[in-house]
Each structure stands twice: as C-alpha cells, then as structure tokens.
Amino acid sequence: MLAVHARYRGREVRRAELVRRSAEALSTLQGVGEFRMLGVEDICAAIDSPEALCDIVMALLSDGGWAIGIGIVPGAPQSGQTEEVEERVRGIATASLPGRTRAGGVWVRIDAADTSRASASRASADSNDIAATFALVGHVLSKRTVEGREATSLMRSGLNQNEAAAELGISKQAMSQRLQAAGWQVESGGWQLAVNLIRRAGTTP
Template sequence: MFVLTVDQRGSRRDVDRVAALLDELRDADLLRPFERTAGDEVQAVADDAETVVDLALDLVRRGHWSVGIGVGSVETPLPEQTRAGRGPAFEHARTAVERAKNAPGNLAVEGTDSAAAADADAALTLLATLVLRRTAQGREAVALARAGLPQAQAAQRLGISKQAVSQRLHTAGWPAEQSGRTLARRLLERADR
C-alpha cells in the first residue's frame, strides 16, 4: 500500500494552495482521496504504483510541494477519512515528507523494506530532477506527448515543425522519463511486496 503525504513548501510566505490542489486532484484513482490533514498538508492512500508515480511527478512539476511516499501495510478496513488511517505506510509517509523538504526534487520514499524503498527513492529523485530542469517549451511538448498527441499534431498545436517537437522532447528528456516511470513503478511495486 502507498500513502502520499504532501506538504506545501514556503506556506508561511505564500497563499494557501491546498484547496486548489484538492479540487484539481479530486478525480485521481485512489483508495482514499487527498484530504487536508493539518494546515498546509494533504494525504491520500493508493494501491497502484503507476498512479503514485504519476501523482508524485505531477506534484513535483507544480513546484510548491514536498512529496513523501510511504510504502507498507495499513490497518484495514481503511477508515472513510484519509487522515484517520493508521499503519506503517502512514508512518513511513510522515518520515518521507520530512526528508523530502530538504531532498533533491523535494521528493522522498520510505518503506518497510528499506533497501527496496531506497531504490524507488533514487529512481523517483532522478525523474523529479529531470522534470524540474525542463524549460517552458519542454514542458509544453511533454504535456502534449503525455496526452497522447502524435508529434505532427503537437507540432501543429505549437506552431512549429515536427522536427522541432522531436528536438524539444529529446532535450526535455521525454524518452528517458518514459523508461524512468516504468522503472520507478516496478521499484515501488517491489518495495510494496
């Protein structure tokens, strides 16, 4: 099982971004949806590693969040409210989000199997670093690729050549991200065994 604990960075000097985030993530495929747990922090429960990778990288891309992923068991049945959940995955998520505040990419993974969690942490940190280093043009091209648009259609939408789209995707590290997402998913699944 996976618990995501996400804390707004610099919230004392910034507006409260939690309400908007909860609204934007309300349709995410989760066992328990994101819910405000305290102040500027939200928490969710997932059972699908691919969903966790997608959410973690989306949150990193937004740039305002520290993302902690806890891997392990949870007490069942899960309560209706996310914040009422208990178990090692919740405890690991708390440790992870605290570490994420000072980690590269502002993301961390902790788990019952510490070696497997460290492997997942390394893969996700590399992906987070890649995502954070993208230019605005790279982010645009990757967003269209993630939405499933062929390069010719992406080129049309961006008003550039197909070759320019290909170059932007290459420079943005899109091929590496795709492979990295698969690796991160597999490592999270291994950490959850």
C-alpha cells in the same frame, strides 16, 4: 497498499488556497483517493496503483514546490481496502517525511513485513532505490523550459508526437527537438523504473 503525503514548500503567499486547490485537482486523477488536507501545507491520500502513484509524484515534482513522502505496505491488495489499512499506509507516508523538508525532495518508507534484520534491510534498500529514481527524474524536470513543460505535458496526457505538435502549432521535427531538450525519454524511462520498483516493493511481503 500505497499512499503519498505532500507538503508545500514553495513561495506562494496564499499557500492555504493553493494547497486546497492542488488537493482537489490531484483527487480527480484516476486511481487516486481523496486528498485530505492536514493543516495549511500538507495533503495526504491513499493510492490504488504504482502507476497512479508515479503520476502524482511526477505532477508534484513538475510543480517544483512540494516535498513528497511515499508510504508502502507490502503484500496488501491495492484496492478495496478497509479504512484501517488506508489509515495505516497514510501514516507511513506521513512518517517518511523528515522534520525539515525541502521542495523537490522525495522520501520513501516501506513497512517491513516483519521485524527481522533481513526484512528491514530489504525495505530500506528498496526505499532508497525508489527515492533515488525520483531524485534523478526530478533533476531533469527542474531544468525544463516553459516550452519543454508544454511539450511533455501534452505527451503525458496521452497524445502522440504528431498530435502534440499540432496542438502547439509546430512541426513534428520541432516537437521532437523540444522533447529531446526536455529529457522526455529520461522522464519516461524513470517513470517506468519507478513503477517497477514500487510494484516489486508493494507485492513482496
């Protein structure tokens, strides 16, 4: 079972309104439970799959104003959970965030299957690997131009390069150049790596 807790750390003055609108928009994504507002700056939701979790994290990293906590309960099915299990994984996501957070940071906590040193060590190593993957991808996202954000957003929505180029009114070659400059291959590879790491951590009790 998976969850994400996001805390707004951007510069928007009307942050309560921005956080509310963000919670509503993120809740519409496939595989994402309803985002609850926890105070003015915090939102949290249970997530159905590693893919949906990575889509959420990528969206938050692209915005640039959020600190992100991820909670993972290994061995638990990803859907049809009881409220008790969902509360547990949301609590783990919340606990993953340190007292002082920064925008663009990603923290991960995996609920160790038992209290043995080996289990705790494996959970810690997996948490660090997932956080490091998102740190690398986040660095790429933070360097993008407006044009790069437009191009990658269209690709992320499911369009191919020809369709995205037509949408932007540019040639396929220009689209390819934009994607290369924006680090689209790095993002795609990082997304898949994060999905694989989260799936492994979430299915190995």
